[in-house]
Amino acid sequence: MIRMSEQQTPGRNDVELEQQPPGAEPEQTSSPNRAEPQPDALEKAQAQIAQLEDGWRRAAAELDNFRKRCAKDLVRAREQERAKTTAGWLPVVDNLERALEHASSDPQQIIEGVSAVYQQALSVLASLGFPRRDDTGKPFDPALHEAIGTIADKELVPGTVARVVRPGYGADDEILRPAAVVVATRSD
Secondary structure, three states: OEEEOOOOOOOOOOEEEOOOOOOOOOOOOOOOOOOOOOHHHHHHHHHHHHHHHHHHHHHHHHHHHHHHHHHHHHHHHHHHHHHHHHHHHHHHHHHHHHHHHOOOOOHHHHHHHHHHHHHHHHHHHHHOOOOEOOOOOOEOOOOOEEEEEEEEOOOOOOOEEEEEEEOOEEEOOEEEEOEEEEEEEOOO
16 A cells, blocks of 8 residues: 655655555554544543543642641640640639738738749749749840840949849740840949
C-alpha cells in the first residue's frame, strides 16, 4: 500500500512507501504531522486529565479540612488555657472575699490575711510561668527593665538597679512586664 503524508510542503519529497501484506490492518503511526490523535490516545488523555483533576480537588478539600481542624484546635487550646488561668486565680479571689468578710476584725489579723493572699497571688503568677523579679543591685538591662529615673550614689556601681519602683514579672527569656527601676549613676 502506498500512502502519502497528509501535509505536503513544496520542494520536499513527503511520499512514504509502506509495504503491508494483504489482509493486514493498516499500521497506525504516531507521526507528529497527524491532525487527529488516535481514539485510544484521546480517551487515555481524557481519563488522565479527569484523574488529575480529581486528585487536585481532593487535595484542595483535604487542605481546607486541615485548615478548619487547625482553627478549631487553636480555639480549643485558647479556651483550655483561659480556664486553667482562671482556675488558678479562683482561690485568690475566695481568700480576698474572706478577708473582706472580716474587715471589722482586728487590723493586725486583716493585715496578716491580706499578706497571705498576696503571697498566694505571687505563687499563682509563678506557676503560670511569670515569677516576680527582684532586680535590686543587678546590672540594668533594657530588655528586662524600664528606667524611670537615675540616682547618683557613691556606694552603688554605676549602671546597676538602685531601686525597684514597680516589680517586673517573668523569666529572663519571657518577660510579662519589665520592672520600672531607678538606675545608679556616677556621683560627681
